[in-house]
Amino acid sequence: MEFEHVEGDLAKTLITEDELHAKLDELARQIESDYQGKDLLLVGVLRGAVMVMADLARALNRHIEMDWMAVSSYGSGTVSSGVVRILKDLDSDLTGRNVLIVEDIIDSGLTLSWLKANLESRGAASVEICTMLRKPDALKVEVDVKYCGFDIPNEFVIGYGLDYAEQYRNMRGIGVLAPHVYQ
Numbered sequence: 001m002e003f004e005h006v007e008g009d010l011a012k013t014l015i016t017e018d019e020l021h022a023k024l025d026e027l028a029r030q031i032e033s034d035y036q037g038k039d040l041l042l043v044g045v046l047r048g049a050v051m052v053m054a055d056l057a058r059a060l061n062r063h064i065e066m067d068w069m070a071v072s073s074y075g076s077g078t079v080s081s082g083v084v085r086i087l088k089d090l091d092s093d094l095t096g097r098n099v100l101i102v103e104d105i106i107d108s109g110l111t112l113s114w115l116k117a118n119l120e121s122r123g124a125a126s127v128e129i130c131t132m133l134r135k136p137d138a139l140k141v142e143v144d145v146k147y148c149g150f151d152i153p154n155e156f157v158i159g160y161g162l163d164y165a166e167q168y169r170n171m172r173g174i175g176v177l178a179p180h181v182y183q
């Protein structure tokens with residue numbers, strides 16, 4: 001399913017490319033129905049959400065706008081530092097807008113709970129979250145998620161935007177990294 005040498009770096013494949021796309025179609029239908037007659041601004045969180053954003057945007061049969069933020073709480077490690085930094089802010093004014101934050105993963109929840117509160121404080125009409133993955137056993141703070149693709153076990157995953165030391169983001173499915181890669 002993947003490019004050369006990647007399979008050997010995986011302990012297992014968790015979600016295939018086909019399963020990701022089927023789920024995105026499902027989420028897109030719900031979003032179309034929920035936002036009927038309303039404007040919709042998708043806010044992607046760089047860099048992990050690039051793949052979800054590109055595929056979700058194309059799965060939606062309606063007008064949308066896209067904007068991007070870059071925040072970081074992980075650096076190059078595998079454990080959240082808990083400190084969220086804005087590396088790139090939005091270009092859009094959020095006043096009166098219906099904002100849907102698009103993310104690859106909610107792990108501790110620290111990034112998204114901080115980001116949702118931050119965007120709500122900017123005068124948006126609504127701020128909701130769409131994430132492809134969530135780790136219920138890793139949550140440190142409650143995050144109100146309206147659209148979630150898959151709940152997954154508490155393991156470090158890679159692929160479909162998710163990196164280990166900036167690599168594997170372009171893997172088409174999602175997998176668990178084999179321990180020998182980071183030991």
Ligand SMILES: O=P(O)(O)OC[C@H]1O[C@H](OP(=O)(O)OP(=O)(O)O)[C@H](O)[C@@H]1O
Nearest residue numbers: 047048072073074106107108109110111
């Ligand atoms: O729920 P949390 O524990 O806060 O973790 C989730 C965040 O961590 C990852 O981003 P990261 O900060 O690693 O940057 P990246 O998107 O550029 O990979 C991921 O893309 C989420 O944004």
Ligand SMILES: Nc1nc2[nH]cnc2c(=O)[nH]1
Nearest residue numbers: 107155156157158162163
């Ligand atoms: N690559 C990757 N980044 C993350 N950021 C938060 N959780 C994860 C994870 O499981 N994998």
Ligand SMILES: [Mg+2]
Nearest residue numbers: 045046047048
């Ligand atoms: Mg991210």
